[in-house]
Amino acid sequence: MLTPKFEHLVKQLQVLPGVGQKSAQRMALHLLSKKRPQGVSLAQALETAMCDIKECSRCHSFSDDDICPICADVRRSDSELCVVESAADVMAIEQSGAFRGRYFVLGGHLSPIDGINADDLHIDELIIRLKNSAIDELILATGATVEGQTTAFFISDAARPFVGKITRLAQGIPMGGELEFVDSLTLHQALQNRAFI
Amino acid sequence: MLTPKFEHLVKQLQVLPGVGQKSAQRMALHLLSKKRPQGVSLAQALETAMCDIKECSRCHSFSDDDICPICADVRRSDSELCVVESAADVMAIEQSGAFRGRYFVLGGHLSPIDGINADDLHIDELIIRLKNSAIDELILATGATVEGQTTAFFISDAARPFVGKITRLAQGIPMGGELEFVDSLTLHQALQNRAFI
Numbered sequence: 354m355l356t357p358k359f360e361h362l363v364k365q366l367q368v369l370p371g372v373g374q375k376s377a378q379r380m381a382l383h384l385l386s387k388k389r390p391q392g393v394s395l396a397q398a399l400e401t402a403m404c405d406i407k408e409c410s411r412c413h414s415f416s417d418d419d420i421c422p423i424c425a426d427v428r429r430s431d432s433e434l435c436v437v438e439s440a441a442d443v444m445a446i447e448q449s450g451a452f453r454g455r456y457f458v459l460g461g462h463l464s465p466i467d468g469i470n471a472d473d474l475h476i477d478e479l480i481i482r483l484k485n486s487a488i489d490e491l492i493l494a495t496g497a498t499v500e501g502q503t504t505a506f507f508i509s510d511a512a513r514p515f516v517g518k519i520t521r522l523a524q525g526i527p528m529g530g531e532l533e534f535v536d537s538l539t540l541h542q543a544l545q546n547r548a549f550i
Numbered sequence: 551m552l553t554p555k556f557e558h559l560v561k562q563l564q565v566l567p568g569v570g571q572k573s574a575q576r577m578a579l580h581l582l583s584k585k586r587p588q589g590v591s592l593a594q595a596l597e598t599a600m601c602d603i604k605e606c607s608r609c610h611s612f613s614d615d616d617i618c619p620i621c622a623d624v625r626r627s628d629s630e631l632c633v634v635e636s637a638a639d640v641m642a643i644e645q646s647g648a649f650r651g652r653y654f655v656l657g658g659h660l661s662p663i664d665g666i667n668a669d670d671l672h673i674d675e676l677i678i679r680l681k682n683s684a685i686d687e688l689i690l691a692t693g694a695t696v697e698g699q700t701t702a703f704f705i706s707d708a709a710r711p712f713v714g715k716i717t718r719l720a721q722g723i724p725m726g727g728e729l730e731f732v733d734s735l736t737l738h739q740a741l742q743n744r745a746f747i
Contacts (some may be wrong), residue, residue: 356603356612356614356618356619357615358595358599358602358614359599359603359612359614361598362595362596362598362599362601362638363593364595365588365592365596366592366595367592367593368581368585368588368591369577369580369582369592370576370577370580370590370701371573376568378638379567379568379638380566380567380639381599382595382614382636382637383567383642384566384599384600385568385599385600385603385612385637386636386637386638388565389600390600391562391565392565392566392596392599392600393596393597393601394562395562395563395565395566395596396593396594396596396597396600397593397597398555398558398559398561398562398563399562399589399590399592399593399596400560400590400593400594400597401555401558401559401560402555402559402578402581402582402589402612403581403582403586403587403589403590403593404554404590405555406555406556406582415553415556415582416553417553417554417556418557420614421553422553425625439579439583440579440582440583441575441579441583444575452556489707506715529621548594549626
Protein backbone atom coordinates (compact mmCIF):
# COMPACT_ATOMS: atom_id res chain seq x y z
CA MET A 354 0.00 0.00 0.00
CA LEU A 355 2.58 2.55 1.15
CA THR A 356 5.77 1.64 -0.70
CA PRO A 357 6.97 -1.33 -2.78
CA LYS A 358 9.48 -2.48 -0.13
CA PHE A 359 6.84 -2.31 2.57
CA GLU A 360 4.36 -4.25 0.46
CA HIS A 361 7.01 -6.86 -0.29
CA LEU A 362 7.75 -7.31 3.42
CA VAL A 363 4.02 -7.65 4.23
CA LYS A 364 3.72 -10.33 1.55
CA GLN A 365 6.75 -12.25 2.79
CA LEU A 366 5.61 -12.14 6.43
CA GLN A 367 2.51 -14.07 5.43
CA VAL A 368 4.61 -17.22 5.06
CA LEU A 369 4.51 -17.40 8.87
CA PRO A 370 1.76 -19.73 10.15
CA GLY A 371 -1.35 -17.91 11.37
CA VAL A 372 -0.24 -14.60 9.86
CA GLY A 373 -2.56 -13.01 7.30
CA GLN A 374 -2.56 -9.65 5.51
CA LYS A 375 -3.72 -7.69 8.58
CA SER A 376 -1.27 -9.13 11.10
CA ALA A 377 1.59 -8.99 8.58
CA GLN A 378 0.90 -5.28 8.12
CA ARG A 379 0.77 -4.75 11.88
CA MET A 380 4.09 -6.60 12.27
CA ALA A 381 5.80 -4.60 9.52
CA LEU A 382 4.55 -1.27 10.93
CA HIS A 383 5.58 -2.23 14.45
CA LEU A 384 9.12 -3.16 13.37
CA LEU A 385 9.52 -0.11 11.12
CA SER A 386 8.27 2.44 13.61
CA LYS A 387 9.75 1.12 16.84
CA LYS A 388 12.09 -1.85 16.41
CA ARG A 389 14.38 -1.44 13.42
CA PRO A 390 17.56 -2.83 15.04
CA GLN A 391 15.58 -5.81 16.36
CA GLY A 392 14.10 -6.28 12.88
CA VAL A 393 17.61 -6.51 11.45
CA SER A 394 18.61 -9.04 14.14
CA LEU A 395 15.51 -11.07 13.33
CA ALA A 396 16.43 -11.03 9.62
CA GLN A 397 19.92 -12.29 10.44
CA ALA A 398 18.68 -15.00 12.85
CA LEU A 399 16.22 -16.17 10.18
CA GLU A 400 18.80 -16.33 7.44
CA THR A 401 21.29 -18.18 9.66
CA ALA A 402 18.67 -20.67 10.83
CA MET A 403 17.31 -21.36 7.34
CA CYS A 404 20.77 -21.91 5.86
CA ASP A 405 22.66 -23.55 8.73
CA ILE A 406 20.22 -25.78 10.64
CA LYS A 407 20.35 -29.30 9.23
CA GLU A 408 19.04 -32.73 10.17
CA CYS A 409 20.91 -34.69 12.86
CA SER A 410 22.39 -37.69 11.06
CA ARG A 411 21.47 -40.00 13.98
CA CYS A 412 17.93 -38.97 14.97
CA HIS A 413 16.75 -36.71 12.09
CA SER A 414 15.80 -33.93 14.49
CA PHE A 415 17.08 -30.41 13.75
CA SER A 416 20.70 -29.71 14.54
CA ASP A 417 23.36 -27.02 14.09
CA ASP A 418 26.00 -29.75 13.67
CA ASP A 419 26.14 -33.23 12.22
CA ILE A 420 24.95 -34.71 15.54
CA CYS A 421 22.31 -32.87 17.60
CA PRO A 422 22.87 -31.89 21.25
CA ILE A 423 20.52 -34.65 22.48
CA CYS A 424 22.26 -37.45 20.55
CA ALA A 425 25.63 -36.04 21.63
CA ASP A 426 24.72 -35.78 25.33
CA VAL A 427 26.61 -38.55 27.17
CA ARG A 428 24.44 -38.14 30.28
CA ARG A 429 21.33 -39.41 28.47
CA SER A 430 20.37 -43.07 28.54
CA ASP A 431 20.99 -45.14 25.40
CA SER A 432 18.62 -47.86 26.56
CA GLU A 433 15.38 -45.96 25.87
CA LEU A 434 14.50 -44.80 22.38
CA CYS A 435 11.48 -42.57 21.80
CA VAL A 436 10.08 -42.56 18.26
CA VAL A 437 8.23 -39.38 17.24
CA GLU A 438 6.80 -37.98 14.03
CA SER A 439 8.57 -34.62 13.94
CA ALA A 440 11.21 -32.39 15.55
CA ALA A 441 8.34 -30.41 17.08
CA ASP A 442 7.37 -33.54 19.03
CA VAL A 443 10.94 -33.86 20.34
CA MET A 444 10.64 -30.32 21.59
CA ALA A 445 7.27 -30.94 23.27
CA ILE A 446 8.57 -34.03 25.12
CA GLU A 447 11.79 -32.24 26.10
CA GLN A 448 9.72 -29.42 27.55
CA SER A 449 7.80 -31.92 29.71
CA GLY A 450 11.16 -32.94 31.22
CA ALA A 451 9.86 -36.51 31.65
CA PHE A 452 12.27 -38.31 29.32
CA ARG A 453 16.05 -38.70 29.49
CA GLY A 454 16.65 -41.24 26.70
CA ARG A 455 17.24 -40.74 22.97
CA TYR A 456 14.88 -39.79 20.17
CA PHE A 457 14.26 -40.91 16.63
CA VAL A 458 12.29 -38.65 14.27
CA LEU A 459 10.33 -40.50 11.57
CA GLY A 460 9.64 -37.44 9.46
CA GLY A 461 5.85 -37.94 9.41
CA HIS A 462 3.30 -40.72 9.76
CA LEU A 463 2.05 -43.45 7.43
CA SER A 464 -0.82 -42.14 5.34
CA PRO A 465 -1.46 -44.18 2.17
CA ILE A 466 -4.24 -41.75 1.19
CA ASP A 467 -1.60 -38.98 0.93
CA GLY A 468 0.88 -41.36 -0.69
CA ILE A 469 3.11 -41.56 2.40
CA ASN A 470 4.37 -45.12 2.77
CA ALA A 471 7.02 -46.76 4.95
CA ASP A 472 9.72 -45.86 2.40
CA ASP A 473 8.99 -42.16 2.83
CA LEU A 474 9.72 -42.29 6.56
CA HIS A 475 12.98 -43.32 8.25
CA ILE A 476 11.51 -46.68 9.33
CA ASP A 477 14.16 -48.92 7.68
CA GLU A 478 16.90 -46.91 9.32
CA LEU A 479 15.12 -47.22 12.68
CA ILE A 480 14.92 -51.02 12.38
CA ILE A 481 18.64 -51.22 11.47
CA ARG A 482 19.44 -49.09 14.51
CA LEU A 483 17.34 -51.38 16.74
CA LYS A 484 19.11 -54.43 15.28
CA ASN A 485 22.58 -53.05 15.97
CA SER A 486 22.14 -51.54 19.43
CA ALA A 487 20.98 -52.77 22.82
CA ILE A 488 17.76 -50.87 23.43
CA ASP A 489 15.68 -51.93 26.44
CA GLU A 490 12.55 -49.98 25.65
CA LEU A 491 11.14 -48.54 22.45
CA ILE A 492 8.54 -45.85 23.14
CA LEU A 493 6.26 -45.21 20.17
CA ALA A 494 5.24 -41.60 20.75
CA THR A 495 3.43 -41.03 17.45
CA GLY A 496 0.22 -38.97 17.54
CA ALA A 497 -3.06 -40.27 18.96
CA THR A 498 -4.54 -39.98 15.47
CA VAL A 499 -5.56 -42.79 13.10
CA GLU A 500 -2.33 -42.28 11.12
CA GLY A 501 -0.21 -42.04 14.25
CA GLN A 502 -1.67 -45.27 15.64
CA THR A 503 -1.25 -47.08 12.32
CA THR A 504 2.37 -45.98 12.19
CA ALA A 505 2.92 -47.22 15.75
CA PHE A 506 1.39 -50.63 14.96
CA PHE A 507 3.46 -50.93 11.79
CA ILE A 508 6.70 -50.13 13.63
CA SER A 509 5.90 -52.37 16.60
CA ASP A 510 5.43 -55.35 14.22
CA ALA A 511 8.75 -54.69 12.49
CA ALA A 512 10.62 -53.94 15.73
CA ARG A 513 9.29 -56.86 17.82
CA PRO A 514 12.21 -59.26 17.01
CA PHE A 515 14.81 -56.73 18.21
CA VAL A 516 13.37 -55.06 21.32
CA GLY A 517 11.94 -56.65 24.45
CA LYS A 518 9.71 -53.81 25.56
CA ILE A 519 7.66 -51.71 23.16
CA THR A 520 5.32 -49.09 24.67
CA ARG A 521 2.92 -46.32 23.59
CA LEU A 522 2.15 -43.06 25.40
CA ALA A 523 -0.83 -43.38 27.77
CA GLN A 524 -4.17 -42.18 26.45
CA GLY A 525 -6.76 -40.64 28.74
CA ILE A 526 -8.13 -37.45 30.19
CA PRO A 527 -5.71 -34.51 29.85
CA MET A 528 -4.60 -32.62 32.99
CA GLY A 529 -7.20 -30.07 34.01
CA GLY A 530 -9.78 -31.82 31.84
CA GLU A 531 -13.31 -31.65 33.21
CA LEU A 532 -15.23 -34.82 32.47
CA GLU A 533 -18.26 -33.13 30.98
CA PHE A 534 -16.09 -31.45 28.31
CA VAL A 535 -14.01 -34.50 27.39
CA ASP A 536 -15.03 -36.13 24.07
CA SER A 537 -16.48 -39.62 24.23
CA LEU A 538 -13.62 -41.38 22.40
CA THR A 539 -11.17 -40.08 24.98
CA LEU A 540 -13.51 -41.08 27.81
CA HIS A 541 -13.79 -44.54 26.25
CA GLN A 542 -9.99 -44.86 26.22
CA ALA A 543 -9.71 -43.48 29.74
CA LEU A 544 -12.21 -46.02 31.06
CA GLN A 545 -10.55 -48.91 29.24
CA ASN A 546 -7.12 -47.92 30.52
CA ARG A 547 -8.26 -47.15 34.09
CA ALA A 548 -5.61 -47.76 36.72
CA PHE A 549 -5.48 -48.56 40.47
CA ILE A 550 -4.80 -45.59 42.71
CA MET B 551 15.56 -26.04 23.24
CA LEU B 552 16.80 -28.05 20.28
CA THR B 553 19.88 -26.16 19.11
CA PRO B 554 21.41 -22.75 19.85
CA LYS B 555 20.57 -21.34 16.40
CA PHE B 556 16.97 -22.52 16.73
CA GLU B 557 16.66 -21.00 20.20
CA HIS B 558 18.13 -17.75 18.94
CA LEU B 559 15.57 -17.59 16.12
CA VAL B 560 12.70 -18.31 18.52
CA LYS B 561 13.89 -15.48 20.76
CA GLN B 562 14.23 -13.02 17.86
CA LEU B 563 10.77 -13.88 16.48
CA GLN B 564 9.26 -12.68 19.75
CA VAL B 565 9.97 -9.09 18.73
CA LEU B 566 6.91 -9.41 16.45
CA PRO B 567 3.73 -8.04 18.06
CA GLY B 568 1.46 -10.73 19.48
CA VAL B 569 4.10 -13.44 19.15
CA GLY B 570 5.12 -15.23 22.37
CA GLN B 571 7.36 -18.23 23.06
CA LYS B 572 4.83 -20.79 21.80
CA SER B 573 3.95 -19.11 18.50
CA ALA B 574 7.58 -18.21 17.85
CA GLN B 575 8.49 -21.88 18.22
CA ARG B 576 5.66 -22.90 15.90
CA MET B 577 6.80 -20.32 13.32
CA ALA B 578 10.43 -21.46 13.48
CA LEU B 579 9.47 -25.15 13.15
CA HIS B 580 7.11 -24.40 10.26
CA LEU B 581 9.77 -22.49 8.32
CA LEU B 582 12.51 -25.02 9.04
CA SER B 583 10.51 -28.09 8.12
CA LYS B 584 8.55 -26.85 5.13
CA LYS B 585 9.47 -23.34 3.97
CA ARG B 586 13.22 -22.78 4.01
CA PRO B 587 13.48 -20.83 0.74
CA GLN B 588 10.55 -18.65 1.81
CA GLY B 589 12.25 -18.14 5.16
CA VAL B 590 15.34 -16.85 3.38
CA SER B 591 13.21 -14.50 1.25
CA LEU B 592 11.52 -13.23 4.41
CA ALA B 593 14.92 -12.59 6.00
CA GLN B 594 16.01 -10.59 2.96
CA ALA B 595 12.75 -8.61 2.75
CA LEU B 596 13.05 -7.78 6.45
CA GLU B 597 16.65 -6.62 6.20
CA THR B 598 15.91 -4.49 3.11
CA ALA B 599 12.84 -2.92 4.70
CA MET B 600 14.56 -2.17 8.02
CA CYS B 601 17.59 -0.59 6.34
CA ASP B 602 16.05 1.12 3.30
CA ILE B 603 12.60 2.39 4.26
CA LYS B 604 12.85 5.97 5.49
CA GLU B 605 10.52 8.83 6.35
CA CYS B 606 9.02 10.85 3.50
CA SER B 607 10.50 14.33 3.83
CA ARG B 608 7.14 15.94 3.01
CA CYS B 609 4.58 13.95 5.02
CA HIS B 610 6.69 11.81 7.44
CA SER B 611 4.98 8.62 6.32
CA PHE B 612 7.18 5.65 5.34
CA SER B 613 8.87 5.82 1.95
CA ASP B 614 11.45 3.98 -0.13
CA ASP B 615 12.60 7.31 -1.58
CA ASP B 616 12.93 10.87 -0.33
CA ILE B 617 9.30 11.58 -1.31
CA CYS B 618 6.63 8.89 -0.78
CA PRO B 619 4.37 7.67 -3.62
CA ILE B 620 1.37 9.55 -2.21
CA CYS B 621 3.16 12.92 -1.99
CA ALA B 622 4.64 12.30 -5.46
CA ASP B 623 1.30 11.37 -7.07
CA VAL B 624 0.30 14.30 -9.31
CA ARG B 625 -3.27 13.01 -9.63
CA ARG B 626 -4.01 13.60 -5.96
CA SER B 627 -5.53 16.84 -4.76
CA ASP B 628 -3.29 19.37 -3.03
CA SER B 629 -6.25 21.23 -1.58
CA GLU B 630 -7.13 18.66 1.11
CA LEU B 631 -4.65 17.74 3.82
CA CYS B 632 -5.37 14.88 6.22
CA VAL B 633 -3.45 14.96 9.50
CA VAL B 634 -2.93 11.56 11.16
CA GLU B 635 -0.92 10.23 14.08
CA SER B 636 1.05 7.47 12.32
CA ALA B 637 1.90 5.82 9.01
CA ALA B 638 -0.46 2.99 10.02
CA ASP B 639 -3.33 5.52 9.97
CA VAL B 640 -2.35 6.59 6.42
CA MET B 641 -2.59 2.96 5.40
CA ALA B 642 -6.00 2.48 7.04
CA ILE B 643 -7.46 5.55 5.30
CA GLU B 644 -5.90 4.56 1.96
CA GLN B 645 -7.51 1.13 2.28
CA SER B 646 -10.92 2.77 2.74
CA GLY B 647 -10.40 4.42 -0.67
CA ALA B 648 -12.39 7.48 0.55
CA PHE B 649 -9.65 10.10 0.37
CA ARG B 650 -7.67 11.44 -2.59
CA GLY B 651 -5.81 14.34 -1.00
CA ARG B 652 -2.47 14.49 0.81
CA TYR B 653 -1.44 13.31 4.26
CA PHE B 654 0.66 14.66 7.08
CA VAL B 655 1.91 12.26 9.77
CA LEU B 656 2.40 13.86 13.21
CA GLY B 657 4.40 10.99 14.65
CA GLY B 658 2.13 10.50 17.68
CA HIS B 659 -0.33 12.46 19.79
CA LEU B 660 0.05 15.02 22.55
CA SER B 661 0.33 13.25 25.88
CA PRO B 662 1.87 15.43 28.63
CA ILE B 663 1.65 12.48 31.05
CA ASP B 664 4.08 10.55 28.82
CA GLY B 665 6.17 13.66 28.24
CA ILE B 666 5.02 14.08 24.62
CA ASN B 667 4.59 17.78 23.89
CA ALA B 668 4.01 19.77 20.71
CA ASP B 669 7.78 19.94 20.10
CA ASP B 670 7.98 16.13 19.90
CA LEU B 671 5.48 16.01 17.03
CA HIS B 672 5.79 17.65 13.60
CA ILE B 673 3.25 20.34 14.50
CA ASP B 674 5.49 23.37 13.78
CA GLU B 675 6.32 21.97 10.37
CA LEU B 676 2.61 21.40 9.68
CA ILE B 677 1.76 25.01 10.54
CA ILE B 678 4.57 26.29 8.26
CA ARG B 679 3.23 24.09 5.47
CA LEU B 680 -0.30 25.48 6.00
CA LYS B 681 1.09 29.05 5.94
CA ASN B 682 2.91 28.49 2.66
CA SER B 683 0.36 26.56 0.62
CA ALA B 684 -3.23 27.01 -0.42
CA ILE B 685 -5.13 24.28 1.43
CA ASP B 686 -8.92 24.40 1.31
CA GLU B 687 -9.61 21.80 3.97
CA LEU B 688 -7.58 20.45 6.86
CA ILE B 689 -8.95 17.11 8.09
CA LEU B 690 -7.82 16.29 11.62
CA ALA B 691 -7.95 12.49 11.57
CA THR B 692 -6.30 11.87 14.94
CA GLY B 693 -7.69 9.05 17.10
CA ALA B 694 -11.03 9.25 18.91
CA THR B 695 -9.12 9.04 22.20
CA VAL B 696 -8.59 11.74 24.82
CA GLU B 697 -5.06 12.31 23.49
CA GLY B 698 -6.19 12.26 19.85
CA GLN B 699 -8.93 14.81 20.54
CA THR B 700 -6.57 17.04 22.54
CA THR B 701 -4.10 16.95 19.66
CA ALA B 702 -6.84 17.86 17.18
CA PHE B 703 -8.00 20.82 19.31
CA PHE B 704 -4.43 22.03 19.73
CA ILE B 705 -3.77 21.90 15.97
CA SER B 706 -7.09 23.47 15.03
CA ASP B 707 -6.26 26.46 17.26
CA ALA B 708 -2.84 26.90 15.69
CA ALA B 709 -4.07 26.31 12.11
CA ARG B 710 -7.19 28.52 12.25
CA PRO B 711 -5.47 31.67 10.79
CA PHE B 712 -4.27 29.77 7.72
CA VAL B 713 -7.10 27.42 6.69
CA GLY B 714 -10.74 28.22 6.06
CA LYS B 715 -12.17 24.77 6.71
CA ILE B 716 -10.97 22.51 9.51
CA THR B 717 -12.82 19.21 10.06
CA ARG B 718 -12.71 16.08 12.22
CA LEU B 719 -13.72 12.50 11.24
CA ALA B 720 -17.36 11.76 12.12
CA GLN B 721 -17.97 9.88 15.34
CA GLY B 722 -20.85 7.45 15.72
CA ILE B 723 -21.94 3.85 15.45
CA PRO B 724 -19.52 1.72 13.40
CA MET B 725 -20.81 -0.18 10.34
CA GLY B 726 -22.43 -3.44 11.38
CA GLY B 727 -22.69 -2.19 14.96
CA GLU B 728 -25.75 -3.44 16.81
CA LEU B 729 -27.10 -0.83 19.19
CA GLU B 730 -27.22 -3.08 22.22
CA PHE B 731 -23.49 -3.76 21.95
CA VAL B 732 -22.38 -0.17 21.33
CA ASP B 733 -20.81 1.51 24.38
CA SER B 734 -22.66 4.43 25.91
CA LEU B 735 -20.06 7.09 25.07
CA THR B 736 -20.30 6.18 21.39
CA LEU B 737 -24.11 6.19 21.58
CA HIS B 738 -23.95 9.59 23.24
CA GLN B 739 -21.81 10.92 20.35
CA ALA B 740 -24.04 9.25 17.76
CA LEU B 741 -27.16 10.86 19.23
CA GLN B 742 -25.54 14.29 19.48
CA ASN B 743 -24.29 14.09 15.88
CA ARG B 744 -27.52 12.63 14.48
CA ALA B 745 -28.22 13.58 10.85
CA PHE B 746 -31.23 13.93 8.53
CA ILE B 747 -31.81 10.99 6.22
